[in-house]
Amino acid sequence: MADYLPKYFRGPKPNITVGAGGITGGKLLEHDGTVTAAGSKTVIGVAGHDQVAGKAVTYFPLPGNVHRLMAGTGGVTAGDLVKADAAGNVVTATSGTDAAEAIIGTALTTATATNVAEILGK
Known part of the structure; x- marks a missing residue:
């Protein structure tokens, strides 16, 4: 998906270091910077852009957005x-x-x- 923007968003856009395997923009993100596991209880938000492992990615938190x-x-x-x-x-x-x-x-x-x-x- 590359770059991602939510339909409605309020609040700060935090960063997290991407874990193993990299991340694709628009995919759900775990608390450790990896793509979510099925039924995860630790989803923190949606990746704002593609990023390789070990680099920072901006993400959009879930609550209220x-x-x-x-x-x-x-x-x-x-x-x-x-x-x-x-x-x-x-x-x-x-x-x-x-x-x-x-x-x-x-x-x-x-x-x-x-x-x-x-x-x-x-």
């Missing part, structure tokens, strides 16, 4: 609670199966897999 994120397998439906998948995309969280800490926001729009959905970060 509207992000445009790619839907993973199965897509998402407006109103769904969403979580991260292993590729740094969003998928529908399963009620009763996924931990509340893994939910990163609510889908504001519907999107099929590999299309962009608007997500209100939690």
Whole structure:
């Protein structure tokens, strides 16, 4: 995706050092600077641009911001609670199966897999 800007954002844009493997702009980011693991409970935001391992990347925190994120397998439906998948995309969280800490926001729009959905970060 290269450079990324959320639909709506307020607040500072912090930086983090990218972990192993590098990061792609627009992908969900873990607290250690790597692409998210499926159902991660430590998602901190969305990478603002591509970056290689060991370099700083600017990211956009999730809470209270509207992000445009790619839907993973199965897509998402407006109103769904969403979580991260292993590729740094969003998928529908399963009620009763996924931990509340893994939910990163609510889908504001519907999107099929590999299309962009608007997500209100939690």
